[in-house]
Amino acid sequence: MNNPINVFSEIGKLNTVMLHRPGKELENLMPDYLESLLFDDIPFLEQAQKEHDFFAETLRMNQVEVLYLEDLAAESLTDKEVKERFITEYLNEADIKEERTKQYLQEFLASITDGRELIDKTMAGIQKSELTALKQNSLSDLADTHYPFIIDPMPNLYFTRDPFATIGHGVSLNRMYSVTRRRETLYGKYIFGHHPMFKDAQVPMVYLRDENTRIEGGDELILSKKLIAVGISQRTDVVSIEKLARNIFEQELGFERVLAFDIGEERKFMHLDTVFTMVDHDKFTIHPEIEGNLTIYSISQGKDGLVISEETDTLEHILCKYLELDHVTLIRCGGGNLAAAAREQWNDGSNTLAIAPGEVVVYDRNTITNQKLEEAGVKLNYIPGSELVRGRGGPRCMSMPFDRTDI
Known part of the structure; x- marks a missing residue:
């Protein structure tokens, strides 16, 4: 076409x-x-x-x-480098204040091998309660105990x-x-x-x-x-x-x-x-x-x-x-x-x-x-x-x- x-x-x-x-x-x-x-x-x-x-x-x-x-978004990220660029750009726009948190999330999202699962996750947002591996680090992103999200939903x-x-x-x-x-x-x-x-x-x-x-x-x-x-x-x-x-x-x-x-x-x-x-x-x-x-x-x-x-x-x-x-x-x-x-x-x-x-x-x-x-x-x-x-x-x-x- x-x-x-x-x-x-x-x-x-x-x-x-x-x-x-x-x-x-x-x-x-x-x-x-x-x-x-x-x-x-x-x-x-x-x-x-x-x-x-x-x-x-x-x-x-x-x-x-x-x-x-x-589906269209998932089908657009089949190339590894394109997927990595998408995740980086997504996290840069997610208002994450602590660099170590951002790096952890980069690794977490990159580890999702199924394209639809990755897209669904980026759309749903990420609650602080999901980041169990970060709790021990006392990061500033986790310090605001009242706000539940590290990344807002859409x-x-x-x-x-x-x-x-x-x-x-x-x-x-x-x-x-x-x-x-x-x-x-x-x-x-x-x-x-x-x-x-x-x-x-x-x-x-x-x-x-x-x-x-x-x-x-x-x-x-x-x-x-x-x-x-x-x-x-x-x-x-x-x-x-x-x-x-x-x-x-x-x-x-x-x-x-x-x-x-x-x-x-x-x-x-x-x-x-x-x-x-x-x-x-x-x-x-x-x-x-x-x-x-x-x-x-x-x-x-x-x-x-x-x-x-x-x-x-x-x-x-x-x-x-x-x-x-x-x-x-x-x-x-x-x-x-x-x-x-x-x-x-x-x-x-x-x-x-x-x-x-x-x-x-x-x-x-x-x-x-x-x-x-x-x-x-x-x-x-x-x-x-x-x-x-x-x-x-x-x-x-x-x-x-x-x-x-x-x-």
């Missing part, structure tokens, strides 16, 4: 997708440290895995090839949309908003650099994880072959969008314009795709609170560099203008009722995953929004999400398309 990445829309037939099945990292969540790990609650792992397996099987039943982040990993985003034939390898999520992008670095699917394809990188300003995949939407939307949000800086646009235009991926949507910095509007997703050529889910006047910034390529303009208008008018449509249908989360909208948006009623034009995957719990989608002629594939939703993410958040049929 010349182009293992091919994503030029939000709605083209989904052919290949990457997921992460929740693992032991969720069992390392603790009430006292939920906020720093970006969780509001602790999912029940066994049930979360059942729900996630149902999600994956729903995709397979719709002829979608399902790949797993943990519980947000099942939201594969955020650490990197596929754009055209390229990838935005993101700089994450929170320190607790920044190590997640390391897996993408090694997958795109060393996995057999990608290492010879020279996938264009339109953003790099060592940039100094943040951007996340939940804010990056591919509205058409010409148009990308990016949210200015709690998780994405406006300057990052300018960098992204410049790289996309320089690498000639075919896109002509980037629209930056200013959606504010509230946690409930964490990413653009939590308040706005595309479900068909002219149909979109929205949270009613973004329905009024929006400020957007249009970025295009001029003869002497980027051309940036600001405008304020309704979402409906903006979409009609830039997608060259006479009319769009905005499907309101919660049917427009403020109480229902707040509840169902919190449970990701606006965060749908399109698997074909006019066909989406949704959580079954958002009954009012789902009814409105069906009334608008959208075909729904329901999945349970009582535990998965505790991480504040929906079907789009939990999926990273690698290939969509062009439309």
Whole structure:
């Protein structure tokens, strides 16, 4: 395959997708440290895995090839030197203060011969209680008796949309908003650099994880072959969008314009795709609170560099203008009722995953929004999400398309 990445829309037939099945990292969540790990609650792992397996099987039943982040990462570390570099880089980013502890962990992780076991361990994190061989050394890393981890878990990993985003034939390898999520992008670095699917394809990188300003995949939407939307949000800086646009235009991926949507910095509007997703050529889910006047910034390529303009208008008018449509249908989360909208948006009623034009995957719990989608002629594939939703993410958040049929 010349182009293992091919994503030029939000709605083209989904052919290949990457997921992460929740693992032991969720069992390392603790009430006292939920906020720093970006969780509001602790999912029940066994049930979360059942729900996630149902999600994956729903995709397979719709002829979608399902790949797993943990498998791709393990398959990228078959070379001994690459594996050693990965472990070194992983530990350097794990905030380990004592050098002897880091050396011990280097030897410990290097001794894990099974690639999947190694990846699973790096994702789950390492508790201090596991390091029995170090207890006799009275190291500073073990001195803080209250904090249980020598390396934090990565519980947000099942939201594969955020650490990197596929754009055209390229990838935005993101700089994450929170320190607790920044190590997640390391897996993408090694997958795109060393996995057999990608290492010879020279996938264009339109953003790099060592940039100094943040951007996340939940804010990056591919509205058409010409148009990308990016949210200015709690998780994405406006300057990052300018960098992204410049790289996309320089690498000639075919896109002509980037629209930056200013959606504010509230946690409930964490990413653009939590308040706005595309479900068909002219149909979109929205949270009613973004329905009024929006400020957007249009970025295009001029003869002497980027051309940036600001405008304020309704979402409906903006979409009609830039997608060259006479009319769009905005499907309101919660049917427009403020109480229902707040509840169902919190449970990701606006965060749908399109698997074909006019066909989406949704959580079954958002009954009012789902009814409105069906009334608008959208075909729904329901999945349970009582535990998965505790991480504040929906079907789009939990999926990273690698290939969509062009439309």
